[in-house]
Amino acid sequence: MDIDAFVAAHRDQWDRLDQLVRRRRLSGAEADELVGLYRAAAAHLTRIRAGAPDPQVISEMSTRVAAARGRITGTRELSVHEALRFWTVSVPAALYRLRWWTVCVALVEVALAVLVGVWTLRSPEAMSALGTSSELADYAGQQFESYYSTYSSQEFAALVWSNNARIAVVCVAAGITGILPAYVLYLNAVNLGQAGAIMADHDRLGLFFALITPHGLLELTCVFIAGGAGLRMFWTLLAPGPRSRAVALAQEGRALITVAVGMAVALVVAGLIEGFVTPSPLHWALKCVIGVLALAALWAYTLVLGRRAVLAGETGDIVEEAAGAVAPEAG
Template structure:
């Protein structure tokens, strides 16, 4: 193929495609012409790529084709109403649909943490397995409390938020395996129980609860929700209900991504509390009340707005035009 001759032969078509793509309004005839030129240019792109690949020319044509395709199919701009719908409807609906899963995970997590804590406290071998006594003494009397003030508050808040958001995302994204969220939840419960046991062994259990309550109520709840989301996705794979397994997983997966985004915001609040409230020189009762208030707001958001959204038919999934076409199912 003589690439220069080919370009010269079709340059007018490509330029006309650019003109039509850039116009704000098109007549019916111009819209038809745009579609025709788009198809023709796509054919030119394919022929050049096969017969005489020219990277620079292919890049130009690819840009033209993408712009024309966007003009034909239309682009959707994010609007304030979209944000209001997402945070006022989609997120609470997705969280509300997980409420019983979240409650079950919470009860199980607390039970495991208590059992591990009591067993570790009453079993010398289990306590000694956590490390030398000198290390445990340092942990209880210094490290546990110093953890919240070793870094600048703003830097610490960012670290906590990033780590917790990563854990939540792993629970949701790894839910299809069933094992990853279960492992993360189990490890979280065991670590919490062991930490409580070490503090109780040094008569510092009150300090343990005083330090974890302000941020921990919301933070742990977010972890429980993320774990519940992952396990629900796994259950959907096992029991898709009346839908095909692919359709069920796609719908639930999109809704649970909404959950992950919502938890990112909640974990940012928990990180702020952990960095600025937990180590602050405030009465412990006030810190605890701040933690309770944060948790109450989260559950009010979930239960009140979520129930209203679900009753209105929302699930947290994308709208039909955003989710794309799905294969029709019979039966």
């Protein structure tokens, strides 16, 4: 195909399509014309992709066809009711269905962190592998605590949120692999255990818990939830149950997107606590109370609203009309 000749031959049609898409109001005849030009443009895009895959032309045509499709089908506006339903039904239902995965991941993570910490503390070779004596002393005496006051509270909260959100997204998005979320969780536990061992070796274990507890309770729970969500996705791939594997993965995948959105908000709260509460001059006991209350709020949200939603038949998946039609299944 001569792509230049093809573009020149159909340019008038495409320009007319662009004009109709931009118009705020269309007559009946213009609406029919828009549909016809959209179908023609979609066919042209298919021909270009097959016969002359020019990236620039394909990008231009893809944008044009998408804009025309949006004008024809319209956009679905999110109502206040739908937003309220999402946060009071869909998110807690998805979190509730993950509660045992979350608990299991948390138990394994904590056990692994303690094991790594004790082993590092009792093994001179393992401790020396983390740095020289002066480096470890500097870490325990200055770096660990100063980490929370290096940046301004606003910058630090944003930095913490972006880092933790990245970990959560990796666990959820790559969950189908099974390996990547497990590896991320493993590294998280090892780093936590090693940091605790260094602080304990320099008689600063109390400071370690005082600094990580306010934000860490909520932050680590979010990581556990994300890890559990990713591993559940992997388990769905292995054992889809009565559903077909494709349908099971689609349903669970959409529910995990709901989890990811919920965790993004929870991690904002954890980031604010770490940015504003942890380095503040408040007494450490009050800081820990704030952390405990934040964690309790998340679990109350999950167990109270989530249980109610699940008993009503909710799964955290999007509503049926938004999910699209699926082929019927036997059984």
